[in-house]
Amino acid sequence: MGQWQGVAEFVAVAETGSFTAAAGRLAVSVAQISRQISALEDRLGAKLFFRSTRKVVMTENGGxxxxxxxxxxxGLEEAERAISDLQSTPRGKIKMTAPITYGEENIMPLVNDFLLRYPDLELHCELSNQLDDLVTQGYDLAIRIGKLTDSAMMARKLASRTRYVCAAPDYLDRYGIPHSLAELEQHACLLGASDFWRFQEAGKSRNVRVVGRIRCNSGYALVDAALKGLGVIQLPDYYVRAFLDDGRLIRVLDHYREPEEGIWALFPHNRNLSPKIKLLVDFLTKQLAPGLSEAPNKQA
Structure with a gap:
């Protein structure tokens, strides 16, 4: 057993680049991390990290x-998963992350339904729009929207989303319906975090700078402003679908709309066979887009 002492602490420091972050991952004290690393270095007779007050870097031996x-x-995780596979009920902890709004509206209600089915599962979910590194943060699963760039991850498509440009009928009655991208200059655009809206023109993506007197990083606040006739919005379908259906918002510039974007489940290569993660991803896919429930995994 002595040969394993300090290994988990060493791997945690190597992957997080910090004794403090490693302690947080393993739920132990920083002092314990430091003691285990020092004891491991003494046992190996080799220095594993260069330490400074600002950062921790692996030595060549450490690498x-x-x-x-x-x-x-x-291998140890795989062995534990193999035993878990033999159990009739999935158990253990799932650590996942998802975008804030989509996670609140679409993912978490389904995850909660999933947890009702499997009471031996424990969930830790972080809703964030930050693209955290799954491996260093110890995530089993991440929900991502749009183009995938991390080739170290495996991906499974859950659903798709579409961005719509729309406005209230009374706004369009007063200011007219825009028929070209150039006409957006004449309209009050309700802005989020970006000054640009995304379109497709003649088969090519195009970013158009828009202006307006209202800017807010909340999609719900922008929808409220649009419903009150304060301007035009561009937002994903899950913000505006209900209002488009009941006629309180009207779609415009549809012929410039970008193709649908994928909504993905991402997971590290070494965790993609976990039975509990596979069960959860299958469940989310079936609920969000039944036609994709048998879609294969792909590298991100």
């Missing part, structure tokens, strides 16, 4: 040792 330890940890 070599990490590759072997990571393989051992992956």
């Amino acid at each position: 070599v040792y990490y590759q072997h330890c990571r393989s051992l940890m992956d």
Whole structure:
């Protein structure tokens, strides 16, 4: 057992780049992390990290040792998953992340339904629009929207979303319906975090700068402003679908609308066979887009 002492602490420091972050991941004190690393270095007779007041960097020996330890940890996790596979009920912890609004409206209600089915599962979910690194943060699963760029991840498509440009009928009666992208200059555009709206023209993507007197990083606040006739919005379908259906908002510039974007489940390569994660992803896919329930995994 002595050969395993300090290995989990070493891997956590190597992947987070911080004794404090490693302590947070393992739910132990920083002092314990430091003691275990020092004892491990003494046992190996080699320095594994360069330490300073600002950062921790692996030595060459540390890098070599990490590759072997990571393989051992992956093997141990795989062995635990194999045992879990034999259990009739999935159990253990799932750590996941999702975008704030889409997570609140679409993902978490379904995850809560999933947890009702499997009472032995424990969930830790972080709703954030920050694209955190799954491996260093210890996530089993992340929900991402749009183009995927991280080739270290496996991906499964859950659903799609569409962005609509729309406004209230009374606004369009007063100011007219825009028929071209150039006409947006004549309208009060309700802005989010970006000054640009995304379109497709003649088969090519195009970003158009828009202006307006209202800017807010809340999609719900912008929808409220549009419903009150204060301007034109561009937002994903899950913000505006109900209002488009009941006629309180009207779609415009549809012929410039971008193609649908994918909504994805991402997970690290070494965790993609976890039965509980596969069950959750299958459940989300079936609920969000039944036609995609048998879609294969792909590399991000």
